[in-house]
Amino acid sequence: MSQAYRDYRCVDYDWLGGTIPAHWQWLYLTQVADEQKKKNTGLQEQKVLSLSYGNIVPKKNIDFGLVPDSFETYQIVNNGNIIMRLTDLQNDHKSLRTGLVKERGIITSAYTCLKPRCNSAYLQYLLHSYDAQKLFYGLGGGVRQSIGYKEIRYINVPVPTESEQAQIVGFLDWKVSQINKLINVHRRQIELLQKQNQSVINQEVTRCDSGWKEIRLGNLGMFRKGQGGSREDDDDGGLSCIRYGDIYRTGKMSITEPVTRIKQEVIDRYTPVKKGEMLFALSGETKDEIGQALVNDIAEDTWTSGDTGIFTCNSSILPHFLAYSLRCPYIIAQRAALAKGDIIVHISVGALRQLRIFVPPTFEQNEIICKLDRICANVDKAASRMNKNISLLQEYRTRLISDVVFGKVDVRDLKVPEYGTVDETAKPYDNNLSGDSPEFLEVHKNE
Numbered sequence: 001m002s003q004a005y006r007d008y009r010c011v012d013y014d015w016l017g018g019t020i021p022a023h024w025q026w027l028y029l030t031q032v033a034d035e036q037k038k039k040n041t042g043l044q045e046q047k048v049l050s051l052s053y054g055n056i057v058p059k060k061n062i063d064f065g066l067v068p069d070s071f072e073t074y075q076i077v078n079n080g081n082i083i084m085r086l087t088d089l090q091n092d093h094k095s096l097r098t099g100l101v102k103e104r105g106i107i108t109s110a111y112t113c114l115k116p117r118c119n120s121a122y123l124q125y126l127l128h129s130y131d132a133q134k135l136f137y138g139l140g141g142g143v144r145q146s147i148g149y150k151e152i153r154y155i156n157v158p159v160p161t162e163s164e165q166a167q168i169v170g171f172l173d174w175k176v177s178q179i180n181k182l183i184n185v186h187r188r189q190i191e192l193l194q195k196q197n198q199s200v201i202n203q204e205v206t207r208c209d210s211g212w213k214e215i216r217l218g219n220l221g222m223f224r225k226g227q228g229g230s231r232e233d234d235d236d237g238g239l240s241c242i243r244y245g246d247i248y249r250t251g252k253m254s255i256t257e258p259v260t261r262i263k264q265e266v267i268d269r270y271t272p273v274k275k276g277e278m279l280f281a282l283s284g285e286t287k288d289e290i291g292q293a294l295v296n297d298i299a300e301d302t303w304t305s306g307d308t309g310i311f312t313c314n315s316s317i318l319p320h321f322l323a324y325s326l327r328c329p330y331i332i333a334q335r336a337a338l339a340k341g342d343i344i345v346h347i348s349v350g351a352l353r354q355l356r357i358f359v360p361p362t363f364e365q366n367e368i369i370c371k372l373d374r375i376c377a378n379v380d381k382a383a384s385r386m387n388k389n390i391s392l393l394q395e396y397r398t399r400l401i402s403d404v405v406f407g408k409v410d411v412r413d414l415k416v417p418e419y420g421t422v423d424e425t426a427k428p429y430d431n432n433l434s435g436d437s438p439e440f441l442e443v444h445k446n447e
Helices: 120-132 162-205 244-250 264-269 319-326 329-338 362-405 438-443
Strands: 010-013 018-021 025-028 033-035 049-052 055-058 075-077 082-084 098-100 105-107 112-116 156-159 213-216 221-225 234-242 260-262 271-273 278-281 293-296 302-304 308-313 356-359
Touching: 049 105, 055 098, 082 120, 098 120, 112 120, 120 156, 120 162, 120 362, 162 319, 162 329, 162 362, 234 264, 244 278, 244 293, 271 308, 278 319, 293 319, 319 329, 319 356, 319 362
Parallel strands: 234 302
Antiparallel strands: 010 018, 025 156, 033 112, 049 055, 075 105, 082 098, 082 112, 213 356, 221 308, 234 260, 271 302, 278 293, 278 308
């Protein structure tokens, strides 16, 4: 596929632990790219773009007739610009914080927009590599660790010749497309399994048979809010804690082991939560994930932080049944309708109280919980295998990009064949999955 640079004299870049070819240059970011800030005053542009899986794509479901003035604060971006999301850096689970703009439009002014003076796609690959190596994470301050252009303008960037930049981009576009296609196949498999599984959950928790009642969530228990805390309090050897990000990040109905631990001396800033209580994420990135909930099944004493809602069920509903109910499309649509915000989406405890839940007798709730636990365990097992494959492919892609943009791999003489460009998305591919696929039959065999 490629060969090492054999005849290069190399210079050290100890801060990244390697070398670059001698005929390349080390420059500051400010020498190859300027920050661009152009507000959408007077709604000059109406195509709203968003950063998704490292791609800048049109945002769906925008109605300018309802909120025309809110987009005047957005910034206008053009083909060839690079968008960087340098906010909320403490959330390490977020990936692909940079994207190359391929069409004119507008995007939130919370993001940093660069106008490159070198090959835009080459610089995008380089910044992606920096992001993967967590280069930006130590540059921010505050609870959410947010930075801007001024904090990154003097980072060093390796710059090859213009012709070599173009060859690097052509090679990486080809190889990354191959990798992305495989990733998308796995994503589509997971998506179909989850949709099929979701259909089963929806049927079980919205039957409205005899003895079922539709009841407001506020009448099924009591809410209180979590308080305080920051990532600075984290301690791998500390006490159990569930943050709002841990709730929607796990994707599970309950949590048995803490994702986060905090220092003993800061627990007064946090809110204790009992085993069997439910935790709601009051902040998130999309309206679909906002208000997600799970049951605290952690055996040890546990605390929670701000942006969480804590719910104690009364005797008419079981926590695990409620957790399943809250994940069905009927409830997700209610949550989304009650959510507020765009870049960071919020939902209030008062809004959550308005959710309407179908509630059967408790003995029937137990039967449904047992059935759905069995099905979901099989889905999780299959999805875990696919996610492991996705992670391996992503690691390989990241390593390949890094090796090429730092000159560890010589691609100057490689011929790139004709290929179709593939971005990393969750869109379907022709993988012949259907309702009777082997994956679906396997995970539902115990139903």
